[in-house]
Amino acid sequence: MKDKYFTLANNIKIPAVGFGTWQISNSDVVDACLIALNSGYRHIDTALAYNNEKGVSEAIKKSGLKREEIFITTKLPAQYKGYNECLKYFNESLKNLDTNYIDLYLIHAPWPWSDVGKDYTKENIETWKCMIDLYKQGKIKAIGVSNFQKKDIEALIDATGFIPHVNQIRYFIGNTQEEIYNYCQEKNILIEAYSPLATGNLLNDPIISKIAQKYNTLNANICLSYCYLKHTLPLPKSTHKERIVNNINFFVNISLDDIKILDQVHNKELDRPLRS
Ligand code: A2P
Secondary structure, rough: OOOOEEEEEOOOOEEOEEEEEEOOOOHHHHHHHHHHHHOOOEEEEEOHHOOHHHHHHHHHHOOOOOOOHHEEEEEEEOOOHHHHHHHHHHHHHHHHHHOEEEEEEEEOOOOHHOOOOOOOOOHHHHHHHHHHOOOOOOHHHHHHHEEOOHHHHHHHHHHHHHOOEEEEOOOOOEOOOOHHHHHHHOOOOOEEEEOOOOOOOOOOOHHHHHHHHHHOOHHHHHHHHHHHHHOEEOOOOOOOOOHHHOOOOOOOOOOOOHHHHHHHOHHHHHHHOOOO
16 A cells, blocks of 8 residues: 555645554654554654654654655644634644644544534634645645534635545444545545544454455455545554554455445444544
8 A cells, every 4th residue: 555645636645544643652653653654654643632743753753754755644632723723733733743844734623522512613714714824825735624524614615615635534344424424525525534443443343354254364454445445544553563564555455245245334333432
């Protein structure tokens, strides 16, 4: 998968697999990212709220790669909304990452995590205006959202006319969020799949295991290939070398019939609250 890309609506190329760093501490992220970069990943997904941007930056320096060879995504924390807050925390991320631009900057969620479901439309629109300005100034190559539903994105487009390039959502076999999935496809908004292994909970699923056996591969590879074959960009997370290496070499050409079987997997994970 190392040479595979998606092309965003503004023609920016984004490496088709991102290394997910949610729940990796700032100290552990240095080694994990370094292994990822040495294994061929060129796309790292972090967030100010993960408290590991400095570690990501350290790994990039240690790798010897040039800044422009790596696609960095980071996110404005869900609780900071509005034009000035966006500016302030965007600059903090630039400082932590020791860079003068971000490849992809996302609004982490439509509401603060302490206020899930509450209407922050007005505040999100002000935040979005700031992100558009930063994008126009060249400080961000692409802008988007995360955990947004159709109505949340529609409000941004109605107010500004600017369609997000990306929506990063919790997406995996059994949690395919049809409404927002179809809406993003229709608007040419790339869906990034966070927790593509359902934070590990799909790795013992009996239906997935059966299909993995058929293709003589790992359950993880079926999960990641499913995301990719559905045109979503998976962001697998691991702190183990063999898994990090595996997760960028995952591709299995799952037949349409088997995809249909996987489409029917019911996942109890659906009932868990969102969090990235
Ligand atoms: P670890 O970090 O200990 O390697 P998700 O990407 O959906 O958030 O899932 C991450 C979870 O899945 C982590 O607990 C990670 O464990 C585990 N994991 C990641 N890749 C693999 C793999 N290839 N095989 C088995 N477990 C994996």
